[in-house]
Structure formats: C-alpha cells, structure tokens
Amino acid sequence: MALPDYINTFGQDLxxxxxxxxHKLAINAGFTCPNRDGSKGRGGCTFCNNASFNPNAKQPHTVAEQIEAGRRVLLKRTGARRYIAYFQAYTNTYADVEYLAELYGKALEEPDVVGLSVGTRPDCVPDEVLDLLSGLQAKGHEVWLELGLQSASDTALERVNRGHGFAEYKNAVRAAHxxxxxxxxxxxxGLPGEGRKEALSSLDKVLNLSVEGLKLHPLHVVKGTLLANQWRRNEYLPLSxxxxxSIAADLIERTPRSVVYHRVTGTASKDILLTPEWCSKKWAILNGIESELWQRGTCQGSRLANGSGLSLEKTG
Known part of the structure; x- marks a missing residue:
C-alpha cells in the first residue's frame, strides 16, 4: 500500500x-514580509528563518532560470514534464499588482507550466490581487492560493508573533471563494502551547470555511530564530x-475526502536544523503516517459521520 491509498494527495489529484x-516547482521571487519590514512588525515569526530554507533568498535567479533549473531536476527525479510554479519564499502577494501580474505572467509564459500556487499571508491578499489570480484562472490556468494560517487560535498566533489573527484568514478565504x-x-x-486538542480545533475551524486544500507541517527549531533561543532556555519542547x-493521523481521519492534502509533513536541512532531529527525515514520517492509518484501519475522512471518507476497501 502507499500513502495515496489512504489520503487524497495533491500529486494524485493532479x-x-x-x-x-x-509537479510543483518552487520559485523564490525575492519577496519580503510585512512582519519583517516594519509594516506589521519586525523580526518575523519566532520560528521563521525563511532565508535558510531558500539558499538564493538574497540574490534569486530570474523566474525563467529557476524554472529551467527546476525542470531539469524534476524530470530526472520524477519524470514530470508539466509543472505548477510555486511562489514559495516569504509573502508572494506583497507587492503592487502590476508587478505581480508581470511576475506571474513570466512563469505562465513557459509552455510546460500549467498554473500557479501562490504562498502568502492572510493579511496580504487585497481584492486587486485576488482579481488578478481569478483572471488568470479564467484563462484556463491552474491557480491555488496558499494561506499560511498555522493555527486558528489567536493566542497561539500572538505567541509566535504572527502579526495577524484568525479573522484576517477567514476574510481572505471568503474573498477568494x-x-x-x-x-x-x-x-x-506543535506550536508553543499547542497539542492534539488545539490542532483538532484549528482543523474544525478551517474545514468550516470549506477550504479545498491543506498542508500540515511539524514545528522545527532552526538556527537564527527566537524559537531557537526559547528552546535553549527550555521554554519550548517540540513534538516527538x-x-x-498520531496527531496528523487524527486530522486526516477528520478531513473530508474532497479536500486535497498538498503535504502532510515538512523538513529542514540538517545544516540549519537544531531540533527535533526527525524533521530531517521526510520519508520516515510519511511512512509512519501511512503505517499509523493502516494499523488503525482508517483513512482520510473515516471519522466523519456523513460518509465522506475514502473507501476503506481501497486501503485493503
């Protein structure tokens, strides 16, 4: 069996x-963040060292150059010949709409790029940006708006210096829809102060807004962050x-099968990762989630009362 037998994954959906x-092809377009440049705050989220996850953050290559480099790697690794340009690093709607239109357009000029996935903050999606994305979708392009909520708890968001609350997220989702x-x-x-109960609460609030996709990430501690200092002072203990x-499986079981999981874990490279060490082992966690669902005899949507889960017959 494989993970897509238990979960409606983005890869299988495509x-x-x-x-x-x-395949998604990550692009760093050189954006910053309003929680770093003083517009909303300074220093960013307590866990964020985004530049460490994007080696070309200071001087990124052009969009076309990044797509060419990415397609060479992905063609060899996965055999994919069509791509979604994933604007990933920092806040990818944080600019004038004219600049965004030019930037997104450069990605879509590539004949093997079928669409865009745009990562951003819930407080950085004004109407004109949503209109731009909607217009690109109307031309036949695949378009996803990826909103970094992280938690539906305003207390948790304040604790990590997120700079926005759940209300901004709710408004952004409704405007997009x-x-x-x-x-x-x-x-x-695994945000500070959050465990299983809080994760399930966040999931419920997000699903109540009928989102189409989800990404799950474990909180990991990387160099150069406030969270790293908190961890060193024993003020933060990451999840095992x-x-x-176990928590990821709980969320998956409670997610309707119509929702697409773009990701169920995340990793950090060993050169910047402080803890937990397992966050450098993507496949071990993916296999662990698959094994957990198999042992439970469940799959995505199994714990929903309305029968909107994946067929257990398909999972053996």
Whole structure:
C-alpha cells in the first residue's frame, strides 16, 4: 500500500485531472514580509528563518532560470514534464499588482507550466490581487492560493508573533471563494502551547470555511530564530515523531475526502536544523503516517459521520 491509498494527495489529484504527472516547482521571487519590514512588525515569526530554507533568498535567479533549473531536476527525479510554479519564499502577494501580474505572467509564459500556487499571508491578499489570480484562472490556468494560517487560535498566533489573527484568514478565504479561487491552508502542529486538542480545533475551524486544500507541517527549531533561543532556555519542547504522526493521523481521519492534502509533513536541512532531529527525515514520517492509518484501519475522512471518507476497501 502507499500513502495515496489512504489520503487524497495533491500529486494524485493532479494525475487524475491532467492524465500525467504534474509537479510543483518552487520559485523564490525575492519577496519580503510585512512582519519583517516594519509594516506589521519586525523580526518575523519566532520560528521563521525563511532565508535558510531558500539558499538564493538574497540574490534569486530570474523566474525563467529557476524554472529551467527546476525542470531539469524534476524530470530526472520524477519524470514530470508539466509543472505548477510555486511562489514559495516569504509573502508572494506583497507587492503592487502590476508587478505581480508581470511576475506571474513570466512563469505562465513557459509552455510546460500549467498554473500557479501562490504562498502568502492572510493579511496580504487585497481584492486587486485576488482579481488578478481569478483572471488568470479564467484563462484556463491552474491557480491555488496558499494561506499560511498555522493555527486558528489567536493566542497561539500572538505567541509566535504572527502579526495577524484568525479573522484576517477567514476574510481572505471568503474573498477568494467569492472569486472561485481554491484555497490551501497551512497548519503547523506543535506550536508553543499547542497539542492534539488545539490542532483538532484549528482543523474544525478551517474545514468550516470549506477550504479545498491543506498542508500540515511539524514545528522545527532552526538556527537564527527566537524559537531557537526559547528552546535553549527550555521554554519550548517540540513534538516527538510519534506524537506528530498520531496527531496528523487524527486530522486526516477528520478531513473530508474532497479536500486535497498538498503535504502532510515538512523538513529542514540538517545544516540549519537544531531540533527535533526527525524533521530531517521526510520519508520516515510519511511512512509512519501511512503505517499509523493502516494499523488503525482508517483513512482520510473515516471519522466523519456523513460518509465522506475514502473507501476503506481501497486501503485493503
């Protein structure tokens, strides 16, 4: 068995709809963040060292150059010949709409790029940006708005210096849906002060807004962050791999099968990762989630009373 037998994954969803493998291709367009430049705050989130996750953050290559480099790697690694340009680093709607239109347009000029996935903050999606994305979707492009919520608890968001609350997220989702734009919501498991109960609460609040996609990430401590200092002072204790796998499985079981999981874990490179060590082992966690669901005899949506889960017959 494989993870897609238990979870409605983004890769399998694209394969069904396009008839071939379509892969996300990450792009760093050199954006900053309003929580770092003083617009909303300074220093960013307590866990954020985004530049460390994006080696070209200071001097990124052009969009075309990044796509060419990415397609060479992905073609060799996965065999994919069509791509979604994933604007990933920092806040990818944080600019004038004219500049954004030019930037997104450069990605879509590539003949093998079928669409965009735009990562941003819930407080950085004004109407004109949503109209731009909606217009690109109307031209036949695949378009996803990825909103970094992390938690539906305002207390937790304040604790990590997020700079926005759940209200901004709710407004952004509703505005996107008015334009027919699908939303993928990012949730972080293991934020300071949060455990299983809080993760389930965040999931419920997000699903109540009928989002189309989800991403789950474990909170990991990396160099150069306030969270690293808190961890060194024993003020923060990360989840164990067993805890993460168990909580992730709980969320998956409670997610309707119509929702697409773009990701169920996240990693950090060993050169910047401080703790937990298991966050450098992507496949161990993916296999662990698959094994956990198999042992439970469950799958995505199994614990929903309305029968909207994946067929258990498909999971053996």
């Amino acid at each position: 394969l069904r709809r396009y008839g071939e493998r379509v 008015l334009r027919g734009l699908p939303v993928c919501t990012h949730l972080i498991l 791999s067993e805890e993460y796998i």
